[in-house]
Amino acid sequence: MRVLFVDDEPRVLEAIQRMLSDAAGAWEVITATSGEQALALLEDSRIDVIVTDIRMPGMDGATLLNKVHERWPSITRIVLSGHTDQEHAMRAMGSAHQFLSKPCNPKRLTDVVENAFYLSALTPNARVRELAAAVHRLPAMPKVHERILALIDGSRASVRDAADLVAQDPGLCAKILRIVNSAFFARGQLVRDVRTATARVGLDLLRALVLQERASCGLSGARVEQIQRDSLDAAAVTIRIVAPEHQRTAFTAALLCDVGTLVLEQGAPDEIAAVRAYATEGLVPIHVAEKELLGSSHADVGGYVLGLWGVPPVIVDAVLGHHDLGRDPSHLSAAVHVAHCIVAGDVVSPEAARRAGVESRLADIREAYLEEKHAA
Amino acid sequence: MVGLVASEAPAPLGAREGSTNSARPPPRDSLAAVAELEDQRRRLEKALADLKSTQARLLQAHKLEAIGQLAAGIAHEINTPTQYVTDNVEFLSRAFERLCQLVVASRELLESAKQGAPSSEVLARAEASLANARIDYILTEAPKALQQSVDGLHRVANIVAAMKDFSHPSGGEKAPCDLNEAIASTIIVATNEWKYVAEVETDLDPTLPLVRCLRDEVNQVILNLIVNGAHAIDAVVIGGSKGKGTIRIETTHDGGWAEIRVTDTGCGIPEKARDRVFDPFFTTKPVGKGTGQGLAIAYSVIVEKHRGEISFETELGRGTTFIVRLPVNVHEERFSTFCAPPRPLA
Numbered sequence: 001m002r003v004l005f006v007d008d009e010p011r012v013l014e015a016i017q018r019m020l021s022d023a024a025g026a027w028e029v030i031t032a033t034s035g036e037q038a039l040a041l042l043e044d045s046r047i048d049v050i051v052t053d054i055r056m057p058g059m060d061g062a063t064l065l066n067k068v069h070e071r072w073p074s075i076t077r078i079v080l081s082g083h084t085d086q087e088h089a090m091r092a093m094g095s096a097h098q099f100l101s102k103p104c105n106p107k108r109l110t111d112v113v114e115n116a117f118y119l120s121a122l123t124p125n126a127r128v129r130e131l132a133a134a135v136h137r138l139p140a141m142p143k144v145h146e147r148i149l150a151l152i153d154g155s156r157a158s159v160r161d162a163a164d165l166v167a168q169d170p171g172l173c174a175k176i177l178r179i180v181n182s183a184f185f186a187r188g189q190l191v192r193d194v195r196t197a198t199a200r201v202g203l204d205l206l207r208a209l210v211l212q213e214r215a216s217c218g219l220s221g222a223r224v225e226q227i228q229r230d231s232l233d234a235a236a237v238t239i240r241i242v243a244p245e246h247q248r249t250a251f252t253a254a255l256l257c258d259v260g261t262l263v264l265e266q267g268a269p270d271e272i273a274a275v276r277a278y279a280t281e282g283l284v285p286i287h288v289a290e291k292e293l294l295g296s297s298h299a300d301v302g303g304y305v306l307g308l309w310g311v312p313p314v315i316v317d318a319v320l321g322h323h324d325l326g327r328d329p330s331h332l333s334a335a336v337h338v339a340h341c342i343v344a345g346d347v348v349s350p351e352a353a354r355r356a357g358v359e360s361r362l363a364d365i366r367e368a369y370l371e372e373k374h375a376a
Numbered sequence: 377m378v379g380l381v382a383s384e385a386p387a388p389l390g391a392r393e394g395s396t397n398s399a400r401p402p403p404r405d406s407l408a409a410v411a412e413l414e415d416q417r418r419r420l421e422k423a424l425a426d427l428k429s430t431q432a433r434l435l436q437a438h439k440l441e442a443i444g445q446l447a448a449g450i451a452h453e454i455n456t457p458t459q460y461v462t463d464n465v466e467f468l469s470r471a472f473e474r475l476c477q478l479v480v481a482s483r484e485l486l487e488s489a490k491q492g493a494p495s496s497e498v499l500a501r502a503e504a505s506l507a508n509a510r511i512d513y514i515l516t517e518a519p520k521a522l523q524q525s526v527d528g529l530h531r532v533a534n535i536v537a538a539m540k541d542f543s544h545p546s547g548g549e550k551a552p553c554d555l556n557e558a559i560a561s562t563i564i565v566a567t568n569e570w571k572y573v574a575e576v577e578t579d580l581d582p583t584l585p586l587v588r589c590l591r592d593e594v595n596q597v598i599l600n601l602i603v604n605g606a607h608a609i610d611a612v613v614i615g616g617s618k619g620k621g622t623i624r625i626e627t628t629h630d631g632g633w634a635e636i637r638v639t640d641t642g643c644g645i646p647e648k649a650r651d652r653v654f655d656p657f658f659t660t661k662p663v664g665k666g667t668g669q670g671l672a673i674a675y676s677v678i679v680e681k682h683r684g685e686i687s688f689e690t691e692l693g694r695g696t697t698f699i700v701r702l703p704v705n706v707h708e709e710r711f712s713t714f715c716a717p718p719r720p721l722a
Contacts (some may be wrong), residue, residue, distance in 0.1 A: 018463065
């Protein structure tokens, strides 16, 4: 594994090299003091992850990442910048997978790079990576979404500021209000204002919602709406499955489960149509058909993309494992799996029910969901 | 701000026209004419006072705007050393941990050597901790890591000191000021404004006497000249993609005058703009890059508040030199040499 660090201050590079010297066996650290030098190095050697400063004399980091994205799309692109202003953060968001701000503590930096390695190892399929990269080739995500992500990922995230941004996007407002007022989230009275809604949703979930929008950006139509609606339903059902302290995480994981499907829909629409036909004819589950025809399931694609975007590993693992219970032994992926089965009208296996801890409550949960749906 | 000046500036002009017109006819009733003149004089005075207070507010607004812009740049200048100091300290603490293990193993080895031949277990432990310590790497890198951490902390301390120095309010009172020091602080504070497009060179005359001035306002003038120079160079080198230019700052002591020259290797001032350089709101920069206040304020501070001079020499495609001259009061000089407060670190 090779990481390329780019910064115009050589002392930053030297210090990072020293800090990472313990990990030297596992990964090779290469450095460049300018965008031009970085491109020359990329021409000559295989690089897995690039971490770059934004403002540099000559070619700046945003331009560098755009070029890397065009020429070597499967390289993980991370920004490490000392600029705290939104303008710079925003400019980089478009082509970067993740945004870290200086000073970044050594553990976080190491974790982010290691996570990138972990993901690549997890999804060796080149096709998956191409599709994941394709997400960024679509028209840029709406400005408001970019700003929300930059805000949440920045060091001064506040609910108040986030709510002000949410208020600028009617679609997102509607979505958040729908979520907080759903039977599962509501605690008594209706929430009507965006600030309360945002506070109740919390920044983590807000981020997940924005990422879901990001994955479906450029897509519209009945299929996309169906996927988003089903995810939201499954998220709501998941809350009934898990203990209160896991509800937020479970909700987020269930909501993001089918992000991979959205990516496939836009990255390979013809192939995904063929997959659906194959699944219907052969009576095989979609994720099996995807694996057979594409080499990767939507769970793989979703997990990979979310991991690149810096979503916490516990959620990435749940997404990766939500069709393949052998893959992630956590209670969370079982819960998400069961919720998806209920929403899709599929049979829940006794093993899945046991792992999700709902053996005795399964029928009640299914009934509650169907009633809820009828009422809507 | 446009509104303020536009609405208040015409008043004295109108008043002046009125006064010349009414003064021309022969004074039939001289008492009435005198009263009218007196009235107009008062109105003029009031207009002038209003204009002065507007100008003061304008200066304050510009100063706040400049500080806001500087703050983002200063944050970046501080974040960078903080990043490498943090990483170096992380490395050093891990290296220290391994060295400690090595010391423990060495002590054990020494003890058992004293009692005869060390056992193979003790030898193996000592060898393992020696290998684990990667002692050669620590020996070459630790001194550099320490030195760079110290440098980084100095840099942060310098920036903070320069900031304090730069923004220390004069409260409208003139005080003896070391211009060389003011220039050095201003260069540090503005680093993020010039470093991507230019190198800054200084040639500061060590015999320059202290100059009695409004230090914060003079700092502001120097800042404006540096930022202007950087913008002019940026227009040529385009964000540093075509190399860097140079901003050269010199001070000289010329008889009764302290002279500051700020020279850039930028685009130069176009001929048709030269007459209007010091006009308020006049700018050739793109929207968002300049408000057209910088040089107008420089003029007001230097010429009106300090009875100094400001001028420029420019050549298209070669660059521009701004020359600021401030009068040195000999008496003040002697007085302040004895009574000057202790200076902060350069």
